[in-house]
Amino acid sequence: MPVVTEIHVNGVRHSLRADGEQPLLNVLRDDLGLTGTKFGCGEGQCGACTVLVDGVPIRSCHTPVGSIGPQQVTTIEGLEKDGQLHPLQQAFLDAGAMQCAYCTSGMIMSGVVLLTKNPHPTDEEIVGFMDGNICRCGVYQRIQNAIKQAAKVMAGGQP
Amino acid sequence: MSEPSSSSSPELYPEQYELQGLPAARPFRFRRRAFLQLFGTGLVVLCVTRRAIAQTESGGVRGSATGQSRPANLDAWLQIATDGTITFFTGKTEVGQNIRTSLTQAVAEELPAPIDSIHAVMGDTELTPYDAGTFGSRSTPDMGLQLRRVAATAREALLDLAATLWSVDRGELTVADGKVLHVASQRAIGFGKLTQGRKLVRTISPETTVKLATEWSVAGTSVPKVNGRDYVSGRHRYASDIARPGMLFGRVLRAPAYGATLDSVETSRAEAMPGVRVVRDGDFVGVVAPSSHAAAQAVAALKATWKTHAQISEDQFFHELRGGGTPPENGLVRESDGGLTLKRTYTLAYIAHVPLEPRAAVAEWKDGKLTVWTGSQRPFGIRDSELTKAFGLGPERLRVIVPDTGSGYGGKHTGLAAVEAARLAQAVDQPVKIIWTREEEFTWAYFRPAGVIDIASRVRADGTLATWDFHNYNSGSAGIEPPYAIPDPQTKFHRADSPLPQGSYRSLAAAANHFARESHIDELAGELKIDPLEFRLRNIKNPRLLAVVDSAARAFGWGRAKIAGRGRGLAVGVDKGGHVATFAEVAVEAESGRVSVTRVVQAFDCGAVVNPDHLKLQLEGAVIQGLGGALFEAVHFENGRILNPHMASYRVPRFSDAPSVEIILVDRKDLPSAGAGETGIVTIAPALGNAICDATGLRLRSLPMAPDGLRRPG
Numbered sequence: 001m002p003v004v005t006e007i008h009v010n011g012v013r014h015s016l017r018a019d020g021e022q023p024l025l026n027v028l029r030d031d032l033g034l035t036g037t038k039f040g041c042g043e044g045q046c047g048a049c050t051v052l053v054d055g056v057p058i059r060s061c062h063t064p065v066g067s068i069g070p071q072q073v074t075t076i077e078g079l080e081k082d083g084q085l086h087p088l089q090q091a092f093l094d095a096g097a098m099q100c101a102y103c104t105s106g107m108i109m110s111g112v113v114l115l116t117k118n119p120h121p122t123d124e125e126i127v128g129f130m131d132g133n134i135c136r137c138g139v140y141q142r143i144q145n146a147i148k149q150a151a152k153v154m155a156g157g158q159p
Numbered sequence: 160m161s162e163p164s165s166s167s168s169p170e171l172y173p174e175q176y177e178l179q180g181l182p183a184a185r186p187f188r189f190r191r192r193a194f195l196q197l198f199g200t201g202l203v204v205l206c207v208t209r210r211a212i213a214q215t216e217s218g219g220v221r222g223s224a225t226g227q228s229r230p231a232n233l234d235a236w237l238q239i240a241t242d243g244t245i246t247f248f249t250g251k252t253e254v255g256q257n258i259r260t261s262l263t264q265a266v267a268e269e270l271p272a273p274i275d276s277i278h279a280v281m282g283d284t285e286l287t288p289y290d291a292g293t294f295g296s297r298s299t300p301d302m303g304l305q306l307r308r309v310a311a312t313a314r315e316a317l318l319d320l321a322a323t324l325w326s327v328d329r330g331e332l333t334v335a336d337g338k339v340l341h342v343a344s345q346r347a348i349g350f351g352k353l354t355q356g357r358k359l360v361r362t363i364s365p366e367t368t369v370k371l372a373t374e375w376s377v378a379g380t381s382v383p384k385v386n387g388r389d390y391v392s393g394r395h396r397y398a399s400d401i402a403r404p405g406m407l408f409g410r411v412l413r414a415p416a417y418g419a420t421l422d423s424v425e426t427s428r429a430e431a432m433p434g435v436r437v438v439r440d441g442d443f444v445g446v447v448a449p450s451s452h453a454a455a456q457a458v459a460a461l462k463a464t465w466k467t468h469a470q471i472s473e474d475q476f477f478h479e480l481r482g483g484g485t486p487p488e489n490g491l492v493r494e495s496d497g498g499l500t501l502k503r504t505y506t507l508a509y510i511a512h513v514p515l516e517p518r519a520a521v522a523e524w525k526d527g528k529l530t531v532w533t534g535s536q537r538p539f540g541i542r543d544s545e546l547t548k549a550f551g552l553g554p555e556r557l558r559v560i561v562p563d564t565g566s567g568y569g570g571k572h573t574g575l576a577a578v579e580a581a582r583l584a585q586a587v588d589q590p591v592k593i594i595w596t597r598e599e600e601f602t603w604a605y606f607r608p609a610g611v612i613d614i615a616s617r618v619r620a621d622g623t624l625a626t627w628d629f630h631n632y633n634s635g636s637a638g639i640e641p642p643y644a645i646p647d648p649q650t651k652f653h654r655a656d657s658p659l660p661q662g663s664y665r666s667l668a669a670a671a672n673h674f675a676r677e678s679h680i681d682e683l684a685g686e687l688k689i690d691p692l693e694f695r696l697r698n699i700k701n702p703r704l705l706a707v708v709d710s711a712a713r714a715f716g717w718g719r720a721k722i723a724g725r726g727r728g729l730a731v732g733v734d735k736g737g738h739v740a741t742f743a744e745v746a747v748e749a750e751s752g753r754v755s756v757t758r759v760v761q762a763f764d765c766g767a768v769v770n771p772d773h774l775k776l777q778l779e780g781a782v783i784q785g786l787g788g789a790l791f792e793a794v795h796f797e798n799g800r801i802l803n804p805h806m807a808s809y810r811v812p813r814f815s816d817a818p819s820v821e822i823i824l825v826d827r828k829d830l831p832s833a834g835a836g837e838t839g840i841v842t843i844a845p846a847l848g849n850a851i852c853d854a855t856g857l858r859l860r861s862l863p864m865a866p867d868g869l870r871r872p873g
Contacts, residue, residue: 019450019452019453021452022450022452023452026450026451026452029400030402030408030450030451033402034393035393035396035399035400035402036392036393036394037393038397038399038515038516038565039399039517039594040515040516040517040597040806041597041805041806042596042597043597043805043806043807045805045806045807046515046806048515075393076391076392076393077392077393077394079392080392085388085391085392089391089392090391092387092391093383093384093387093388093391096381096383096384096772096773096776098255098384098387098390098391099255099256099257099566099776099777099780100254100255100514100515100516100563100564100565100566101255101384101387101390101391101395101565102255102397102514102515102516102565102566103515104390104391105393108391126814127814127815128815130814131813131814131815132813133814134515134806134811134813135515136513136514136515136566136568136784136811137255137566137780137784138779138780138781138782138783138784138812138817139776139779139780139783140783140812140813140814140817141779141817141819141820142776142779143814144814
């Protein structure tokens with residue numbers, strides 16, 4: 001795969017030289033210093049490395065950076081706007097939806113996509129959509145609550 | 160490979176000690192003058208044994224203050240800087256249990272000062288006092304109390320300073336919110352200002368008293384995770400996120416099986432890759448590369464041949480654990496007086512901790528001194544055992560820093576990744592980062608011990624327990640004592656040679672011993688046709704246990720009619736100062752045998768509750784984690800190889816496995832706080848097993864119980 005020379009992340013164009021076969025995750029973390037996206041399994045099984053590519057959630061641990069092209073990548077670092085947390089980030093804080101929090105970035109990125117596609121998800125829909133994200137600390141019930149809280153806040157037109 | 164081997168030496172694997180009970184007290188080194196240079200002006204309060212200080216200052220032998228029993232040799236210190244910033248220092252580590260928050264609450268309570276004015280420095284061997292490690296649910300009872308005393312000493316010193324400054328009677332002063340107040344003259348002064356640019360040092364005295372839990376206003380409340388915003392914004396840097404100037408990426412060549420020795424390794428293909436260097440030192444072979452991707456390619460390009468030897472496989476090891484002896488006969492005997500004798504055997508598989516952050520380390524050598532950032536529960540242990548042994552350096556040339564870590568569950572007591580990164584960094588003279596792959600994490604760390612448990616019991620016709628004979632092979636002794644009123648119960652833990660590397664896991668063996676005991680108790684109740692709750696009530700005399708059983712039973716609605724097609728079960732336990740009762744409801748699909756956990760209610764008493772919301776969070780998490788080991792988690796192995804070292808083949812609980820969990824806290828403000836990270840996990844497996852039996856009539860005595868749905872007896 002050819003060398004990748006630029007990538008768009010969180011609205012910023014970055015110049016770099018990276019082997020196109022490298023996982024996007026490595027480029028984000030090691031070349032761009034965006035370490036909010038985590039390595040969990042390297043097998044696409046745990047969701048810790050979830051980022052958005054043109055709004056679509058992908059597992060960055062096994063997505064070659066050469067496949068991204070001009071698409072826009074969004075990571076956890078890109079959710080906060082002008083010092084204001086995304087409603088789902090705030091909801092995670094309010095619901096206490098984390099212990100070690102290593103899964104949190106991936107959970108929030110997946111949850112943001114769910115809420116974009118489905119602004120009022122039922123419990124079953126949340127479970128179905130989020131089942132690819134593992135929280136080994138077992139905080140699932142709280143994460144579910146956080147997603148529901150964020151759905152309410154977002155429906156209310158609050159930032 | 161040289162380090163990770165199943166023949167674990169106790170020196171390198173101190174968690175083996177933990178299986179027997181509490182860790183041995185360690186000598187600590189305290190250099191007061193050097194230490195105080197770390198601080199600027201302000202007030203410093205130390206909690207160390209006076210004997211250690213006296214010896215150090217009089218030129219006595221350092222590190223000779225041994226033999227102190229916990230918590231006397233657990234140290235902590237606190238600094239109030241001139242600008243009012245309050246910093247406390249503890250060797251404990253944050254692994255998701257939210258101890259950073261609850262210790263901050265303890266300090267905020269005693270001073271008192273606002274939560275956000277207090278900062279904690281944790282798990283850094285250069286900055287924090289010696290600590291044996293973060294395990295055994297000891298942080299709250301030991302470190303929490305020490306920090307309270309430190310903070311209380313600071314408060315008293317500040318009152319003295321204010322009384323002198325204003326020439327008023329100390330009794331006229333009050334203290335609140337980071338300030339000392341003299342109400343009569345309407346004066347107030349911040350803690351930092353009181354030190355007036357001086358450097359003041361106080362040591363706590365044994366008489367220091369702390370507030371009663373009934374007087375708490377900050378402790379005892381649900382303060383949110385103190386650095387929560389760093390996590391939801393992706394800013395927090397775990398060990399695996401640390402970057403250093405000039406840092407390279409390392410990978411280690413792994414053997415194909417435990418105990419294999421290296422015959423030969425062909426390195427030329429790897430060495431031909433741009434920027435790649437191969438490091439070899441005996442059986443240790445590693446690569447260093449400019450990116451983690453290149454390191455992965457380089458390690459894959461190494462061609463090695465290994466000598467392996469035959470090892471015990473999964474199909475034989477239960478027999479081996481019992482020392483090869485004849486298993487006792489199992490069975491039920493009904494006696495003429497209406498009583499019963501029951502003999503049963505229970506087994507449990509090896510399971511893996513699966514911390515979502517794999518073992519990771521960044522190592523940097525500078526001027527002959529090594530600094531390692533790593534995720535661990537034992538920064539000082541890694542420094543004093545593994546790194547000291549590997550590099551022959553004293554503690555003054557070794558620094559271990561543990562950033563708040565992506566969980567441990569007892570699985571991060573060793574420092575293998577730290578040693579590996581340090582070896583590679585030393586060889587290439589540049590900082591090196593290692594993040595273990597998931598396969599390495601599943602293979603080269605250590606496991607929750609497997610075990611075999613034999614129980615023989617006798618129960619009278621009235622449902623009171625008469626005799627109890629309990630033998631645990633290999634899994635451990637924690638939680639082995641029954642919480643029931645039984646005359647002279649016999650319990651014994653038998654050590655065994657484990658085919659796999661094994662060590663601490665959340666609650667140690669308490670989860671295993673509770674599974675066997677509470678399954679057995681339920682079977683006795685069933686055979687006597689006594690309601691399982693009623694049966695337990697006839698045998699429990701411990702009032703704290705009775706209280707949690709009662710709370711959980713009422714919240715669960717044990718007396719209410721059952722939902723058709725569902726089964727209900729309960730289990731109770733006492734361990735590490737916690738009292739727990741768990742009620743569970745399951746649904747079993749008739750066709751597939753799939754077990755769904757529909758509801759769990761758990762009541763818990765660990766004395767005075769420090770942070771109710773975080774305590775509930777710990778217990779909710781313990782239930783979910785315990786559910787995995789109860790129903791489907793198992794490490795499969797054959798001839799020294801792990802057969803399922805991937806997330807796809809080792810199933811952990813997901814959203815779709817998680818039931819509704821209701822936690823009830825029995826807050827005993829009249830009792831000291833015990834730790835709570837572990838005991839919440841001990842009762843879920845037997846509660847689920849008992850519920851499955853209620854639903855199906857199947858009594859399951861092996862963990863995991865339903866790896867692929869229920870196995871029909873055949």
